[in-house]
Amino acid sequence: MTLPIELSNIFKNKQKSYKMILIKAILDVMKGSDNREVPFTQVKEQFLKILRDREAGQLKVDSPPAKMASSWREITSVQLQHIINTPIEVLSAVLEYNKEQQTIGFNSNIYNQLNDEVIDELYSYAEQELENYYNQMDSSFSLHDALHSVMSSYLDAKKESFGGHPLGNLLRQVIPNGLKELSFIGDNLKVQGSVGQGNWANIPWIAIMDKRITGTTQHGEYIVYLFAEDMSSVYLTLAQGVTVPKNDMGKVQAYQYLRNKVTDIRKLISLDGMVQDDQINLTSGGLGQDYQVSTVAYYRYEADQLPDDEQLIADLNKVFEYYNQYVDITLHMAEVIKPKEVEDMDPMTTKERLDTIKQFINRNGFHYPDYLIENFYLSLKTKPFVILAGVSGTGKTKLVKLFAEAFGATNENGQFNLIPVRPDWSDPSDLLGYKDLSGNFRPGQLTEVLVDAMKPINRDKPYFICLDEMNLARVEHYFSDLLSILETQEWQGDRIVTSTLIHAKSLSSEDDQMIYGNIYLPDNVYIIGTVNMDETTHPFSKKVLDRANTLEFNYINLGQYPDMELVSKSIDSAQPTPNSFLRSDYLQLIDVYKENSELVKRNTELLVKINGILENIHSHVGFRIRDAVCFYMIYNERSDLLSEDIAFDMQLLQKILPRIQGSSMSVKRALLCLMEIALGTSLKISELADDASNLYKPSILEGAKYPQTARKLVFMIRRLEEDGFTSFWLS
Incomplete structure (x- = not known):
């Protein structure tokens, strides 16, 4: 041609x-x-x-x-x-x-x-x-006559024998063969009708499926005529299969997955002229709800007002155009994303990967304390929000940057973003964006990153956001939306998604709705806040602390020098690391309890004992922290990174102690009781309540079961005795 x-x-x-x-x-x-x-x-x-x-x-x-x-x-x-x-x-x-x-x-x-x-x-x-x-x-085939024949005779047919009934032949053979004669129904399409298997179905159907994306009505997307149970109407729909998602995920999670997919498809392709709501009314039974959540768009034809063939075929042709657009986009996206499937299989073990990260950091002239990189990794794996706390100049921001670069995430490729927090931030608009006086949406820095991270081509790349000096403003004010969204994580297929951060309906222009509407916090975005605790900053609430691991940088060895032998070596270029290395594998304790019940029970028993101490000062923890600690311990054991005692020591230091502050005697007793657990020995609490100076000796930490926690507790007890007030955050 x-x-x-x-x-x-x-x-x-x-x-x-x-x-x-x-x-x-x-x-x-x-x-x-x-x-x-x-x-x-x-x-x-x-x-x-x-x-x-x-x-x-x-x-x-x-x-x-x-x-x-x-x-x-x-x-x-x-x-x-x-x-x-x-x-x-x-x-x-x-x-x-x-x-x-x-x-x-x-x-x-x-x-x-x-x-x-x-x-x-x-x-x-x-x-x-x-x-x-x-x-x-x-062609002698009339779509109008065929649909009318089904609706006028189906209810009577259900009272008759199922096997060999002519109506079954009409739906299984005559209508599919007639539709195949239409010029726009190509060889790549499968046309199938059903009246049930062995018994009459309440809702018979005729489906048109593109075999390149699905060959069954149990999953995937396709065009389907759905007849109302009472035969009062028939719907021409662009729909999704429900059976496989329900079997794989369970009904609740599958429904959420299908609803999210409906939203995505409606944004992806034009559906002009079709109804886009969940009011498809086929039956009063449970199957009706399946169709409500899975239908993308539809035309409804009343039995007594069925259009002529010309209109019916014109409508079907229009739906096919939309379906074809979706198939083309889906196949293109699959082709782009396909290489990522190979990348997702990390050839390195977790230990090997972390060793390469530490080598990368060392060759850049930086060195961090033992187990810090392992701890940082486990903290991000447990929850994609981590706080790095300590005195100024200890390398908190540099750690985030180097850790990200070791993953191939740089400022140049947009996968590492440093966002300095300003003291005047008072609401989420500073991060997410706002509408100006003319009604146009002005996206915040975080929103721009989320839009990029959500693109299909980027979904397996980790994105790191460093909120520098996070507590210069009140975190609960500008970060409140993110804190809430973190708790809405749920599985959608093989991805973790959250509730929407910016609703499309809140945006005025169609361009803004297309770009920024309905964005959420994807599972390849990790937020790390750096904080200095001094008179210029704000304290954290328990709402923030519950959702983060807090890594402390207060113990400094100034006598530590760069290893020139390492630094002199050429710095290996970082190799891109799949997001699966960092992404959480579990969202609920029930997901891992059966295989890790003994580990969960051991750590929960310790937390129960600790909670008994914390209750006296109203600082006890809930299920959120219990689950986070257990996930941290499970990830650690699975990758064989730290001993169980060292790992639990980290969790006590990061999830429990940051919650404690005060000036009362009850706070002091709680600290002393926690000291007993940290040292692994009994203490004379009543004597130490009056004078705890015996705990200040360096030798007290020798042989401690949880030395990092014990060291911090000594500091907190001493501040309470000397200043009349103590807090984890005092430097």
């Missing part, structure tokens, strides 16, 4: 014969003319002549619109203008119609590609597609 690509598919979708006849008419008038544009009056005359000649020769031809005339001989010039406007508009990508000068022709780009060979081929193409269209019209 020598046709320009712009002309090669102009008849792909046909609702009537008008497009083919218009092209033939223009080419007929163009013969013998060197002008790009020809008189529109002559084209209209030729357009009408072709239709009248077929009618006079008793050949198959589209009837004039019923309200205009019964014959093409009766069509007036005004009526003809109305009819021909439609194909002109549909073909506007290749045609130019000058209303003022009353001329029409191919646009300059197409005209420059036309020669005798191309014109002949285009004419033959129009004639062939016209005959295909008329052959389709000659």
